[in-house]
Amino acid sequence: MVNNNKARADNLHVYYGNFHALKGVSLPVIDKGITALIGPSGCGKSTLLRAFNRMHDLTPGNRYQGEIRLYPDDVNILADTVDPIAVRMRIGMVFQKPNPFPRSIFENVAYGLRLRGVHGKVALSEKVEAALQAAALWNEVKDRLDKPASALSGGQQQRLCIARCLATEPELLLFDEPTSALDPIATASIEELMVALREHYSILIVTHNMQQAARVSDQTAFMLMGELIEYSNTKQLFIKPDDPRTEDYITGRFG
């Protein structure tokens, strides 16, 4: 059978100390497509997203149970034998609030490349330009690459963070509410960018904005209290979800 998934969580549990945050979640992340995670605050969607990047390793007492398999090599990225840094080298992440480094625009994108051993000036310049092009930011910043990233607008900073991810050619992009700090125009440009990126990348996005999930994603997963309630084609989920809890949530009947 052809595997159309880039990654897959299998019976994944995450514990924050004694708190059981994720309770046996199984979720495919489709290859070259956008998978959206929706659900109320505290449902575990960000916990799930961050597990894909082994971010819970950073806090003592957190532990995983179950697997997250990354394809095509079919490796369980949560295995003790797998280095979390190696995982993060393969997976890019964009956060809620744009978090550019306090450096120039160029350096923000070049940083990850240098870590990966790209040092030649020409090679760096080419890759930085390609990443900024892919993040639809090049035309706006090409004449001021040496200027501080902090001088950019919020939307531009977020696209810079996306460019920073893209520069290292990640296999999977994790977006944690990437537009919640942006105005509608900047949000639209990020959404436009996400739709363009899905041609080449697999994206897993957490969003509180259900209309955003409906607009950009191919597949949507609804989570509630640490469990995956429903996973289906986005159009289907927003027209006729299977589970009444999903229907209650998307229609605003959440009590």
Add this chain to the structure above:
Amino acid sequence: MDHTSTVYKKELTDLRDTLMHMGGLVESQLKQVKRIVQQQGSVVNAHIALLEQEINRAQISIDFQCTELIAIRQPVGIDLRRVLASMHIINDLERMGDELKKCATWGQELNEHAEMGKMRRASLFSMLEVLETMLALVLTALAREDAAQAQEVFSLDLSLDNFFADTVRAQQAYMNSNPGLSRYCLDIIFMAKSFERVGDHAKNIAEAIGAIISGVDTRHQINQTKQTN
């Protein structure tokens, strides 16, 4: 479960209420047509025309309510299905109103001629009775969002179709032997055809109710099955 937004909830409740009100107007119209067929009143014609105008206004008003809900609330899931079904249903109710208004005119013509006695109208009575049941059924099903109840109109529609076929046959035979009364026979056939159309609209409403519940569009499925068989 209740909607978190009370304003949104009220907008959806208002939509359902105005839709039911529009359905009630069509029911009133049907009652008036029945009175005409039963030769119980000559002034009801104007009343039916007024009802038809009110139905038209309700259609425009509900259409606008739906447009506003889509623009302001961007409904999804069951709310989206309700809004879309409402937009289908008002079109069917409006067409019912048109058909019944025409029936009032034909019925009035029929009443002008004493020879077109009760015997000739028997099938129209039968059709009207079936229609009344169908409309009541489908409006109750709409209020309750009961797809199973709505489905009951399908079998009633079959008997309506049979009554229609019987009426056409009977009037054709009568026209052959009484060519001078053809005009009135045609009125009866036109009315029967309109009743048959009203029945089809009731069936469409039943399908729309089904789509609210299941999210599945069942329109034209019966015809397609017939074609493939």
